[in-house]
Amino acid sequence: MDSRISEPVLGPRSEDTLPASVTTAVKVVIVGGFGVGKTTLVGAVSEIRPLTTEETMTQAGAGVDDIAGVERKTETTVAMDFGRITLSDELVLYLFGTPGQQRFWFLWNGLFEGALGAVVLIDTRRLEDSFDVMCRLEERGVPFVVAINAFPDAPSYPMSELREAMDIPDTVPLIDCDARSRGSSRDALLTLLRYLHTLTTTPPESR
C-alpha cells in the first residue's frame, strides 16, 4: 500500500464497524504453509474483506544470495491476513492466518496466547510442511484440529491413512474442507469449537 500517515487515515468503512456494545474478542489461528488456502478460508467466513498486518523481520545478510564483500541486512516483511466475524452484540471472533514454516514462528509469540485454538490447514501435495507445525502447537499446548483443503488436483487419501502418515492422535479431529466455501470453512471452525468444548467438559483422566 502506498498511503502515508500524513494523509487522512482511512478507518473501517461504516458497514465494517463493530457494534459499540462489543466487549469480548476471541481469536482462532489458521496455520499452514504458503498457498495452502489460509487467506481463502479467512475470506470465506469473514464479514470484512481480510485485512493485513505486517511485521518486519531483520536478518543479518549472511547467505548464498549475497554479493561477496557487501555487508547488508535483509528486511523481510511478513504479512498476516486476518478476518472478523461478529457473533453477537457482545462477542466478536477474529481469524488470523499465519505461515507455518519455522522461520515465521516469531510471529506466533503473542498470536497464540489467549487464542481459543488453531485450525491446521493441509494440502495433501505437501504433507511434510505440516509435521513441524503440529509438533510445535503440541509443545505450546495449543489445541488444534486438522483440515485438509481439498484442491482439485491433489491426491485423495483415506482419512485413516492420512492420520497414520501424519501421526495425528486419534483424539484430534481430522476433516475435509473446501476453503473457498463459506459453509465448509465455518464447519471447520465449528469442528474446532466442538473439540474445545469436549476438552473443556471432559475430565482429563477419561480422555
Added chain:
Amino acid sequence: MSDPTHDRPRTWEEGGPERLYVITSGRSVAAEDGPLDVVTLIVTKKDVPGSGMQPEHAAIIHICDYPLSVAEISAYLHLPVSAVTVLLADLLESGHVEARAPIPAASLPDVELLEAVMHGLQNL
C-alpha cells in the same frame, strides 16, 4: 536500475526501521507491561486530540470511534502491531482511549464462552 519504484523520492521506507523508530520514539513495550493483545478492542473516550499531538496518535483516536482490535488498527495505519502497542500505551495513559481486554489466556477457555462462539457460528 530501471525499477520504476525506485524513481520516486524515498524519504521513508514504509515500515522501515528508521520510520518506526521515530514514530515510537525508539520505545518498545515490554511483554509484561503490555496487556494489549492483537484482539484487544480499543475505543476512543476523548474525541479531541490534543494540539500538537503526533499524527499517528490522532489517527488512532480518529478511527476508534467504534471498537477496533489492535490488529485492525495496525492494518489501517500500515504499522506493525509492535509499533501500534507503543502508541496505544500512550493513549491509554492519557485517557484518550480505553481497552476492552480479550479473554485472558487460560489453559482452557470457559465453557459458556465456547458455547456462545459455537452458537454464533451456527447462525452464520
